[in-house]
Amino acid sequence: MKWLAIALAVLAAFVVALIVGPMLLGDKGYVLISLGNTAIEMTVISFCILVIGAVIAWYVLSRLVLWALSLITGSHKWFGTLGERKRKRAFYDGLHAMAVGDFDTAQKSLSKTTNGDFEGVNYLASAQIALTNEDLSKARYFLVQATDFPKAKVAATVMQARIDMAEEKYDAALEKLNELDEQERENTQVVRLKAHILAKLGKWQVLQENLSSWRKALPKADYTTWSQRIAKGKFAEIASKQGAVELKSYWETLPRKLRHDDAYRAAYIQQLLDQGMHADAQKLLVEWQKRGPNSALFPLFTQLNIPDASPSLRLLESWIKQDEENVSLYSTLGQVAFNSGDDVLAEKALLKATKMKSRKEDLLLLSAISERKHDTATALQLYKEGQQLAS
Template sequence: MRWLVITLVVIAALVAVMVAGPQIIGDKGYVLITLGDKAVEMTVVSLAISLIALAIAWWIVKQFIRWIFSLFKGSHNWFGSYGDRKRRRAFYRGLQALAEGELLEAKRALQRTTDGDFDGVNYLAAAQVARALNEPDRMRKLLEHAADYKHSKVAATLVLARLEIETNNPEAALKHIDALEEKDQKHPQAVRLRAEALARTGQWQTLQHNLNEWKRPLGDDYVMWSERIAKGKFAEIASKQGANQLKLYWEELPRKLRHDDAYRAAYVKQLLEQGMHSDAQTCLIEWQKKGPHPLLLPLFKEINLPNASPSIQAIESWIKQDDKNASLYSALGHVAFNSDDLVLAEKALLKSIKLSENREDLTTLARLYEQRNDDNQALLFYKQSMEVQ
């Protein structure tokens, strides 16, 4: 259409010149066209009208030819569009069937999407179906296909790494994560999976070296990982070199780590596992001089000494300052129970479940009444513990 407008404007300008020219010089003018033996004579106005008619006819013919070509070319698009629509319907049905729990139908539907352009999402969905159907080999192949697509590579690789960890193959999980681009390796889930794989391969030193850098992606799990790293390192030393070497290793740690509450908790746990309850008690009291700490206080429950009076005195002093704290009564009750002070244990545990009922304290109370041969009370607390979420 644009071409037609331009042509008409040019012809109109030409006609204006041809018409106005003769009038200015007082001559109507004529045009003579010779084609071999034939001659055509017409006025300027007739020529202008002929040119306009010719331009319009040419535009119509051109549009007609273009339309004819589009019919032949469009036949391919019609078939292609039909195939695309079928694959899209299969893709949507596959997702719906997956959400409905119709796994076999989802599998069949998604199998019809392999030639479609879904940016790898169809393979990710099919892999999820394969996982639900317990087809790990097929799931792995589907994820590998999904990883070939740029926008699905990270998701597919993370699922593959998670699958390797679940199947106790952490080395392969690390290889998958290493295959990601550097910026994608900083993805929070990639960091978490790397940490898990390193832990399962016993690479505690590497974990410790990277922990501060991973603080942000680990988020709320940072403290847990700090404690887990410390526990893993301490357990390795204790198992290979003994408890005394563990104590020496602790003393040689940098001051910053020795003042880290997660490291302290891990160290105390390892002392308890090594049967060094007296040393554990000393550490717990020393490190909580300013008051109870949420990571350290629960560890009092594992103290098992005939004479746990230092722990009992410390906890009782905290209760005087906060007599509505169920955690303090719970810790006191367990320490007393483990040291065979059943009277104090009963009093403290009953107070604890009154403030905040929990299964651990109810079960300990049941054991306490069993020791007293009070089967009715023991059964009552066992039943009560089973009802607590």
């Protein structure tokens, strides 16, 4: 429209010049048009106005003709715009219905958007509705359509892989994710899903090899969790197939970096405990926490069950001297002492912990100690108090 306004302004200026110019000069000019016996006489100004009017009339008439032709062929922009508006309205109606849980209405609305350009979101939404209705074949159909849109490709692939996982088709799910290009494979959800699939397949070595390259894509908490799961998975596999002796040999062959990793250390000690090697586990728990409690290793103390727990007890008591208001230290000391048969120390530590904060596990241990002393009334009372508390 801007160019049309400029053209009209120029035309108006030209007409004014034609009229005002001759008037100032005092000569309007003369034009004679002779056709056979017909002669048309006019001034130059009239002739110019006639020509300009004819040009404008031709332009308007040509636009009308083109518009009429477009109506006949059905390609007029107005109709296209109207159709696009209807598809957009249907798209938004579908999302609104989906949000409130009216999936039938949502699907009907979204089915009207197939010819629109919604970057695949309409197909993703339709697939989600199909999944909610447990119609996996229809969901797969919509997801295949969505993969044709670059911006929807990753989301569609992830959803397809999750369907495969739900059907325990882990290899198929992994294959779909591996078909993504390098940049798409760095997506956080893709990485998380691949990690879960590899874990399900028991491919701990492959998972370990990939984990370092996934550090940027994974949140720190996820990275730590997967490090622990990898360690547990590998150690459990070795222990179950080859025994504790082979597990200890394998540990010594690990790189120094891994042997100093808290997640690997915790997983290794856990396997020693599971294999009944509590003395070896205690030795490492004490050795690896000389500088103070380690959040990954400290909880494992409560699983120790050996007659001679003196190294652990001495270490815990030294920590208590440095932090006398730490409930967890008293509670853990009581647990280790109880498991080693030292009920006197266990009761003393647990009473101290309970005085600071009543916790279910501490009260139940005190109940067990009272029962050992054949004090059934106290044991029952402590047991009831413990059951009333959350763990």
